[in-house]
Amino acid sequence: MAFLTGFYALLFYFAAVVLVTGLVFKIQQYARTPAPLKIPTTPAPTTRGGVIFRMMREVVLFESLFRGNKWTWIFGWMFHFGLFLVTLRHLRYFIEPVWFPIQLVQPFGIYGGMAMVVGLAGLWVRRFFVDRVRYISAPSDHLILALLILIGCSGLMMKFVFHTDVVAIKTFFLGLYAFDVKPLPSDPLLLLHLLLVAVLMIVFPYSKLLHAPGLFFSPSRNQADNPRERRHIAPWARQLEQE
């Protein structure tokens, strides 16, 4: 199985490089592109602290979505919060020693995995049954849901049905840090799970998953409402003044 191990090692190096460089590029692009006008959706906080609080509510609670559509909010929040717990649970494969909070979160990670799959299923059902959402769905919108559901289901299957050698998996990933490729168990479910995760990492910076960094740069959410108090001007707009 040396070939498989080598393939997956390369795959994960590649995926990690794509994910990191892609995201760094996009975040730099967002950060460097000026926002020439004050456009917070009002009522908006007037201070920086207020903006941070608003952003936290958006990131943690999906406040705007809650006001917009309760069903999408329930499923969307279940999925994201579930994924968050799952990610925390999975950290144990990537750090040694495992931090105490990560040990505590282990059982919740399993519930998170279930919530994630249920949430995704709910979101997918909407794409078929709500005519407006069906109209705006491209093939990629379905595929990304399929990808995430498959990742979730293959993970849960490994937990409950076909166990795999998690110690070996951890050894494999810790080995990658030191460019020391250790054998990866060859259970088909595990290979599928890992393949899909790598695909997700590669797709991330080139797809709508950019909503994750995007939210933080959204001028309608991250600007303080203080245009009369402080003059806001972009560099290219300042140039107009010197002409």
Added chain:
Amino acid sequence: MAKATFEVPALTQYTEIPAVTPDAMAHSAPFVAKADFQKPLGFPGGLVDDWQTTAIAKMRELLGRYRSLQVYLDSCVKCGACTDKCHYYLGTKDPKNMPVGRQDLMRKVYRRYFTLAGRFFPKLVGAEDFTKEVLDDWYSYYHQCSQCRRCSVFCPYGIDTAEISMAAREIMDSIGVGQKYCNEIIGKVYKIGNNLGLPGPALEDTLEGLEEDVYDETGVKVRYPIDEEGAEILLVTPSADFFAEPHVDGLIGYGKVFHEAGVTWTLSSHASEAANFGMFIGSYANMRRVAQRIREAAIQLKVKRIVFGECGHAWRVAYSFLNTLAGPWDFLDPRYPVPQHICEFTFDLIQQGRLTFDKSENDDKVLTYHDSCNVARASRMGDTPGGQFEIPRAIIRATCNHFYDMDEDTIRDRTFCCGGGGGLLTDDLMELRVKGAKPRLDALNNVMQEKGVTHMAAICAICKSQFTKVLPYYGMEMDQIVSLHQLVSNAIVLTGQGDGDLEDEDETDEAA
């Protein structure tokens, strides 16, 4: 009821979400600007030969200039939260009037030319070449967006379709496909000073007439000055306020408030327009040029403060952008915000107890209040967030005995656009305007039935003109829309008013 060549929707108790009906409004498009209207704004006169390349280059430039555009085109996950929020979708059933549907007209082009996925797998991610058909769709549907920002309230990432339709119009202008209504008007502002093309002498006549009317009515000499150097306050107001109903009743009200405040004020014939249609067409350069007139007028007239009259998008440009476009305002009195809204000015006086009202003057009306979209979601009044909702309502309560709000889902930051904002207030878009007004009028009709509301107050020239025109299509009366400062004007008791026989005369007038 006004005659319509299209089917006017029936009002419903609550606005229902219609089933998707593709291309229901594909036939709607405003008149295209001729070369005469394009050139003064610095745009090509007609569709340029290499329009596709030029448009993509322009899009690249805008992506580099506007973080909003870049982030919004990338971030949409097609969750659908916005799909039932646009009044034009609710009124027309056309899925390209769903905010995401409208954004996708640009997003598919963006993906095709600017993203890896769209370049290699266009079908998979819904990317498309920028063809003439797509351009036609742009022209049609980016002129079915009133840039009211209602979608941005509910989007989990705050994606604001207004930003995208502004960019689309800027791109179309850059290849010579402009909209006649907006571009002709901006030209008039450059040439004459206001949207309506009213020259200085006509304004002077009108204002003199107002002074006489107010004197006849109240016996008090209230002044309506223009171009008076050294006045304390420069009033910048939409030009509709000079003659259109019910706008002019608002202007009369501003004058009475200034009179009671004991401040000197003036209008300017150079900046005789608060509106700034440069925003509607997404042109920073034109928006800035229009805004600079206000700075020039303030300097020329040596004023200390700037106050804006009732106008929605004008207040957005004034409150949110004026400091950016025409500031800094360090030569004005630092004790006051620049600019101030007339409602802030009136409200301050009310709080100080400096205005006397006879509320019974408005007893012939039961009021509701329409939050204008740009005031509600793109600006503020007063010191605290949400002041833009509370201050106008406080003024109505101070001047009227009977006031009821419309359904909570349709007011404050969830308010529905009147259907005529964003450069769509033109007769060649009448069908769109009538259908787009439905959600607002559903809610109005509801309070008319349940609370006996007779009139709706607004603080936006576009809202007032739009409702005046559209209400009759739904079997309502055009004068059911009133200016907020018209209510102030009715109720205000001027110092020295009613000391003579005048009040008696008034009463005989009314009896007759």
